[in-house]
Amino acid sequence: MFNQKVAWITGASSGIGEALAVALARQGARLVLSARREDELQRVALATGLPAEAVLVLPLDVTDADDLAEKVQTVLARFGRIDYVFQNAGITQRSLVQNTDPSVYQRLMAVNFFGPVALTQAILPHMLAQKSGHFVVTSSVAGKIGVKQRSGYCASKHALHGFFDALRAEVANSGLRVTMVCPGYIRTPISSSALSASGEVYGKSDKAQEQGMPADECARRILKAVASGREEVYIGGVETWGIYLKRFFPAVLSRMLRNRAVEQ
Template sequence: MSEIKGSVFWITGASSGIGEATALAAAKQGARLVLSARRKEELERVKKATGLAEEEVLVLPLDMEKPAEIQPAVDAVLAKFGRIDILFNNAGVSQRSSVLDTRMEVFERIMTLNYLAVVALTKAVLPVMIRQNSGHLLVTSSISGKLGSPMRAGYCGSKHALHGFFDALRSEVYDHNIRVLVVCPGYIKTDVSINALASDGGKHGKMDDNQNQGISAEVCAEKILQGIRRNRDEIYIGGKEVMGVYLKRFFPGLLNRIVRKQAPK
């Protein structure tokens, strides 16, 4: 089980939404923070909101789609704090477009950011945690990582891939005292649908009703920290959409009929 108090807690996608809320909640519980995303000014805003002292927080801009930036980022965290206790792989992008219409580059971009970049950062941090003989690896999957939903096939594929990777990794690192938590949010009220990619790679640009009516990023963040403290392997966070996970497991035919009705005609 990881202690949040006093930990060095690195969050990607910390400039908004779930990552930002998790940063604020972890700071309240006594974590030292590394805040990563592309937008430095937003990270500075989050840093200020945490109220942490200069020596307790590092703003570390990082474009996860640029693999060359990953090892220097790990080195920068070690130069500041000398260790990494919790890595929260949270940066990601969603999609709102049909398979037929979506350009191949869009599928590639989603897979690069949501899956391959997560693998690369995790691989770069792993030797540090093995040396420490402790660590906690988190990743934000989605309820869409447990079942398929229309207009986001590329996103679903990228999130499903995370489960295979982290379930396998969990078994490999257990004896190094490294724990793995896969976080599966349902509908959380963030900018995720606004930032989602459209068929041509542009932004969807709209707040979806489901997100708008979703639970707050703050509630989501509390449940993520609880998942760390309780040493859970996988958690589902949301409203009734979470039922989909259990329908898929026990009544897959019924779930398929429900999902089919959600597809645009």
């Protein structure tokens, strides 16, 4: 399925992105690894075990839209095509609405929504020309429900669903696919790097995150969903049940969320 395919992974320096890089390498993919920290990308490149010619370390800030067209051309010059784009770059928050500085919401939307949109628009003409391609977008269970202290994060992930559901409909007859991935609690550093109400780093790891699904198991399930052509997949533990409660028993979920304790 992925052998000799070119897979571009954003947020590849840690967490789910890093796990995807290792999993895809085992299946023979050629990789483009992007994130802001080049030293961490180099570490991940070594961890994949791929020969140098099969992996491109491409530092990238998804909020720098002016730089994306040049980055796409760099990938095409190296590999000649882009088959998969795994969009994992993202940040979260830990703050109440009443306390949150507007700049925090702007940052969350810039990284989690406008960044993936801009990269998609930069890559889309190439995929349409080659009449194939697959966007795999990491949303969240929070992209389906609203949770205390994550208002901006939830908003940015909800927005992803609207955009990529629309894109899926537009390119359905062009050979392109879109898969939305909604992880629950996965063992990654996302909570410790969350934004506080003032925009500073939260610096704490959530207990639920620490006890969550290992990132490599999450990556395995993502690739299984992509290989089977799934449009949307929910990955995690009992927290994913919240999506079904929202659909079939919304009042029950609302009561549960209201009674949820505020994190200190």
